[in-house]
Amino acid sequence: MKRFMILIIILGVFAALCLGQRRTRVSPLKIIQLSEPSLKGPVSFEEAVAKRRSVRQFTSQELKPAQIGQLAWAGQGITEPKRGLRTAPSAGAIYPIKLYFATQEGLFVYSAEEHSLEQITNLDVRGRLGAIGAPCNIIIAGSERNLAVKFRGEANKYMLLEAGHIAQNIQLQAVCLGLGAVEIGGFDARGVGRVCRLSKGFAPILIISVGYPAAQTSIEEGKEEADKKGRSTTKRAVLIVGRENYRDEELFETRRILIEAGVQTVLASTRMGPVRGMLGGVAEATILAKDIIVDDYDAIIFVGGAGATEYFNSRVAWNIAREAVQKRKVLGAICIAPAILANAGLLTGVRVTSFPTERDRLQRAGALFTGVPVERDGLIITGDGPMAAVLFGRAIADTLAGK
Numbered sequence: 001m002k003r004f005m006i007l008i009i010i011l012g013v014f015a016a017l018c019l020g021q022r023r024t025r026v027s028p029l030k031i032i033q034l035s036e037p038s039l040k041g042p043v044s045f046e047e048a049v050a051k052r053r054s055v056r057q058f059t060s061q062e063l064k065p066a067q068i069g070q071l072a073w074a075g076q077g078i079t080e081p082k083r084g085l086r087t088a089p090s091a092g093a094i095y096p097i098k099l100y101f102a103t104q105e106g107l108f109v110y111s112a113e114e115h116s117l118e119q120i121t122n123l124d125v126r127g128r129l130g131a132i133g134a135p136c137n138i139i140i141a142g143s144e145r146n147l148a149v150k151f152r153g154e155a156n157k158y159m160l161l162e163a164g165h166i167a168q169n170i171q172l173q174a175v176c177l178g179l180g181a182v183e184i185g186g187f188d189a190r191g192v193g194r195v196c197r198l199s200k201g202f203a204p205i206l207i208i209s210v211g212y213p214a215a216q217t218s219i220e221e222g223k224e225e226a227d228k229k230g231r232s233t234t235k236r237a238v239l240i241v242g243r244e245n246y247r248d249e250e251l252f253e254t255r256r257i258l259i260e261a262g263v264q265t266v267l268a269s270t271r272m273g274p275v276r277g278m279l280g281g282v283a284e285a286t287i288l289a290k291d292i293i294v295d296d297y298d299a300i301i302f303v304g305g306a307g308a309t310e311y312f313n314s315r316v317a318w319n320i321a322r323e324a325v326q327k328r329k330v331l332g333a334i335c336i337a338p339a340i341l342a343n344a345g346l347l348t349g350v351r352v353t354s355f356p357t358e359r360d361r362l363q364r365a366g367a368l369f370t371g372v373p374v375e376r377d378g379l380i381i382t383g384d385g386p387m388a389a390v391l392f393g394r395a396i397a398d399t400l401a402g403k
Contacts, residue, residue: 029119032108034069037077037115043176052171055180056260058211062104062135067177071138071210072110072117074173075099075166086112088165091158096146097166097205100139100196102126107196120197127373128195128387129187134209139192140166145201163205170208180213186249186281188386235400236264237299237330240289240317241277242307243270248277249386250334251303257393263299263400268292270310278305290316298400300324304335304355304385311340318344325380330399334383334392338362341380351377353384 043051076099077087086095099110101117107125108117126137140163147155167183174181184207192204237258241251255265269275269285276282289311294300300320302308311317321344324331333341338354339361341347348366353375362369373388374381374395381399383392 029122031114031119032065032117034072034115034117035066037070037073041176045172048172048175051175053180054182055211055213056182056209056256057214058134058180058209059214060135061212063179063210067179068101068103068117068136069115070177071136071170071173072099072101073115074169075138075140076110076112077115078112084113087169088162090162091147092150094147094150095162096143096159097162098141098199098202099166100141102129102137102139103135125195127391129192129207135211136209138170138208138210139196139204140206140208141193141196141198141202141204143199143201143203160205167206167208170210174210178212179210181208181210183208186252186279186386188249191385191387234262234264235298236266236296237301237396237400238266238268238287238292238297239301239303240268240292240311240320241275241283241285241303242305242310244276245278245305245307246275246303247305247335247386248279248281249389250305250383250392251277251283252281253389254301254303254332254334254393254396257390258299258397261397261401263397266297278307289314289320292320294320294323294327294329297329299330299332299396301332301396302334302337302340304333304337304383306336308335308337308340311337312343314340321346328379330379330381330396332381332383332392332396334389335385338367338382341382342367346380350380351375352380352382354382355385 074087076097079085079087085093101108101110102125104124106122107120109120110117129137142159142163144155144159147158151158171181187207189204196204239251239255258265266287267283267285268287268289270289272285272288274282275285302311317340321331321341325346331341335355336358338352339358342362342365347362350367351370352362352367353370353372354362359369371384374383374391376395376399379399381392381395383389
């Protein structure tokens with residue numbers, strides 16, 4: 001018995017030491033007390049509405065704490081302390097929404113009652129959100145469960161209405177601060193929820209990217225310069241999706257990044273006309289995959305999602321990919337789509353990534369699987385899924401630009 005008690009004491013001391021060591025490795029989280037919000041500004045409501053535009057390109061300048069505080073207050077700040085009423089209306093004054101701010105300093109959740117930001121992590125998670133590269137990404141998360149007790153079947157509707165009010169407030173406030181903003185709806189909700197460590201019952205609804213607008217004249221200037229020289233420098237890319245169930249973010253975010261980089265894009269599928277994504281997005285396929293002429297494009301891109309499986313054993317898709325490699329075109333594939341390249345015999349000795357389900361397939365095909373969000377090996381670029389769509393698009397744009 002005595003030996004048993006001694007063993008228990010030793011184990012207890014060892015556990016305490018281990019836990020103590022673990023705590024010393026974690027940087028202490030902090031609470032940022034925000035300055036009092038300004039209730040007057042130089043821009044009228046009418047001017048803010050007239051000037052509001054979706055801005056997708058930002059400078060690298062970080063936002064000041066006062067600016068972030070003003071944005072947080074516009075979204076959910078308390079305007080009547082006695083009753084706890086806020087800037088955005090809420091059905092039953094339940095307020096089922098939380099605001100998260102992802103900045104260079106980490107991830108924070110906004111406390112309306114304290115008008116403060118509580119740090120969740122000191123890691124920069126912006127690149128893991130699948131949003132635009134902006135100084136500040138605001139995640140609007142909501143809990144339908146909190147409303148369901150009172151509103152039952154109407155809970156989701158009221159939650160989304162509240163999120164809409166908040167989003168509009170934030171974007172108009174951004175205009176008043178001389179900032180630009182854009183809503184991002186196409187993202188991996190489960191992945192963002194994990195990154196933000198959302199409480200049980202909460203789910204991300206919308207991401208708003210905010211920052212200082214970047215000058216967007218370089219593309220037009222490039223076109224003018226090309227016209228003077230009598231030739232076009234515009235790059236072209238064809239994105240290939242399944243006839244249904246492509247992954248929305250992987251198409252729309254990749255295409256958006258390419259367009260912003262001055263790349264002309266064309267959408268191809270196995271049928272012409274509207275094609276619907278897994279999340280309900282609809283795009284217009286203007287050419288059939290079988291009619292793609294590789295020489296017409298600088299980049300060939302296979303988009304993932306469940307619908308990409310129709311190309312896994314397609315000789316049309318294999319031939320397109322093989323010709324792209326032969327003619328030294330940029331060849332991209334994201335999510336499960338790298339399996340198309342593997343089945344075409346193009347990945348032997350090539351560093352690649354993909355959605356985890358395809359790892360064994362790629363390795364059997366001789367690929368060097370890395371599992372990173374985006375992998376670039378020469379002119380072959382692969383991405384691991386929806387949250388890597390922005391980085392995937394940038395890697396393709398950079399490769400086309402010779403970077």
